[in-house]
Amino acid sequence: MTYAPALDHIPGPPPKPLVGHTLDLLRDSYGLHKRAAEQYGPIYKTKVLGRWSVALNNADGLEYILSDPDRIFSSAGGWNMLHTIFPRGLMLRDFDDHRAHRRIMQAAFRKPVMDAYRDRMTETLDRLIGDWPVEQPFKFYPAVKTMTLQMGGAVFMGLPVDDPRVPQLNHAFEAEVAASISPIRKPLPFTKLRRGMRAREYLTGTFRDMIPERRKTGGDDFFSQMCLAQDEDGNAWTDEEIVNHFNFLMMAAHDTTAASLTKMIWAMATYPEWQNRMIAEVDALGETPIDDEAMAALNVTERVFKESLRLMPPAPFIPRQATRAFSFGGVDFPAGTGVVGAPCTILRSSDHWTRPDTFDPDRFAPDRAEDQSHRYAWAPFGGGAHKCIGLHFATMQVKVFMTLLLRRYRVAHADNAPITWQRVPIPYPKNGLPIRLIPRKG
Template sequence: MALAHTFKANPHWLKPIPQSAIHNIPGEDGWPLVGNTFRMLRDPVGFGRRMIATYGPVFRNNAFGGPQVNMVGPDANELLLFDRDKVFSSEQGWGPLLNLLFPRGLMLMDFDKHRADRKVMAVAFKPEPMRHYAEVLNEGISRQVSNWANKPINFYDAVKELTLDLAAESFLGMDLGPEATKINKAFVDEVQASVTPIRVPLPGTAMAKGVKARQYLVEFFLAEIPKRRAGTGQDFFSQFCRATDDEGQPLSDMAIADHMNFLMMAAHDTITSSATSLVMLLGRNPEWQEKLRAEIAELGLNDEEGLAYGQLDRLELTDFAFKEALRLIPPVPSLPRRALKPFSFGGYAIPAGANCNIAVAYTHMMPEIWPEPEKFDPMRFAPDQVRGRHKYAWVPFGGGAHMCLGLHFATMQIRILMVQLLRRYRIELDEGSGTDWQPWPIPRPKDGLPLRFIPLG
């Protein structure tokens, strides 16, 4: 079974380095051909902890077809994400995982090209569109969660369906209708393919399913582009189709389709994971349900009102709780980059061409930064606590030029969801609910998080 990278690398990519090029760094190469891929997939948390305990915060590994340098801790996060000297490529870091699935997504762009496309896409997250999204989110979430009373629900599945509908309404300006199930499955297939050990789309493999899913989604977007370019719609997709770059040129149809494919995935898959972890943690910590419910009550909303855009900042404790959920279960547990130049870190010389990873999930659990790291304690994010902490100790949204473009949309959606849920219901988890999570590629509970929403008396 050949596991080498089979995507077509862009001509400017550096050539792969041999394993021997990083043998000055302690670590393990693993088995022939597969390296440590299967060990990592089987127990990524345990594997990472063992490697760090054995080799320290900088170690080498071999997985997903190539050698890697892993760097742990806030200083490593800052070095790779802030990237003051433009040493690291996000395109070449994510490429081996995503190039067959999300080519030309923002994460697969660097420097000037990334900046230009990000600037065009940023129009979707300015205050006026965000006010519109707030209205759409309030209406859509209220309509859905009002049907969740006193019935057994697998929350992950329910909220994934909801977030896809909300992303479609917010960004596409359309109801997906019967197509929604097929679209949702296509996104699932793309995401799962990103970490499959078999990196070729052989028939019957996860990668083949992912590549087929991408083709379906791209064709879905391409079919919409001509009428969106000619129309006057104010949804993000329509505005994006009519937008021009700094030279007055529109983006190509394929660039738009690929950006929309990536944006829609991120706008519902990562939010689904984050919403599920927060609801689970509130179910396990009912005293925090009460604190957030009291904060929501202070807004003085009547039964028909949603959370207005201008009220978002008043939910301080809700924000702390969401941040703590993102600390405990970050939706993107690790972030890859590729060194374009040689550099040094932790006393080791690392060559150009090295694939480098930072461990977001591990950094979020370091006891020297987070006392009692397994404990759910939203007050870690009170201003006096944040001031004394390394700026890159908490990085669920990444950082630097590649900071998640939709982080404010995600935060707004979670706050509105909490308002609509907690002023109606008490969250009661089933026995053992959410005990075991699939950590990669985007964390999700293997049991779907069974629970009930009990109406408040």
């Protein structure tokens, strides 16, 4: 969408020629929206990747966008930059079509299936963590990205962790993500978009070749479950739908999990008192299997997880497109308006959080429950019909990883260099987060 005269009544920071606010967003997305909200109020416009959109930058605005009581806001229209690489993924479907596909996907998250994922995950992660260097500096972020893809290959695809395709799969997923936010939106030679399209061809071809055997034999991995998934009425997916859903889901699960674990490791090394509390909690489990009871007992780990996501959410901004005219906050908006919810600023708003820039996981304890100050005060995984379908899977994965890690090691920063974070599209430390693993026993 180009600039629409009907948005002249919406204030906003002046855009730069050609690039608008794109470079500002990539450089400091949180700062851009925080300053804009302070200057113009919660409703203002920005221009990113050649498209104007209006931010509804408070918890009420985020609730209105995500709960969408009037069925106005299109997720497919909001995420228009993803269609070339991730067409027809679950997040790029709307309304009744989205609901129908989500109902089928729910079959891959049933309790017995989740238990099987957890067992496979525990075995795989225990092996992979054991392969990491001990008492030697290494960069956690690239290591955990490789690990999550290896784990994803095992849990999601049913591949051996040492499958030779894993490095190529990793490069292909990285190329897809880079292409999805490239300012150059034509697949010209040597561009990120061209590389991303080639990566998609490789990945979808790999997935497509796996379908006939998985439909025949099944399995306790996620891809096999998707090949067999049906809703209550017996509706299932075509091969092409499986490929599109799985390509998007693997990208989303791989990058967001790696980013979430990286933020937690940074917090544990930066605030060792919280690491000590997590270790005590893990030690209290003993060497028992990581089952439902163990998961439920990891309350401190869950608070650290939530606080890490509060300070740096995996989805800093959530875009939508209005399918018809609407009004909000006393302002009228025309049909076709791009709208953006901004969890990253709401999650640090003093309207909802005590000392919002301070790392304080106990704000999620039952006696404080600051996340309950507003239905959308804490929404790093979105909300409404499009709330992340893998939220519980991600929480389970984080708890399993932390239990296995802390049974063996403490975590420490490898140097005193300051950590600078790239916040979009998914937050990561620019220096890779150098750490050391320190053995706890033996």
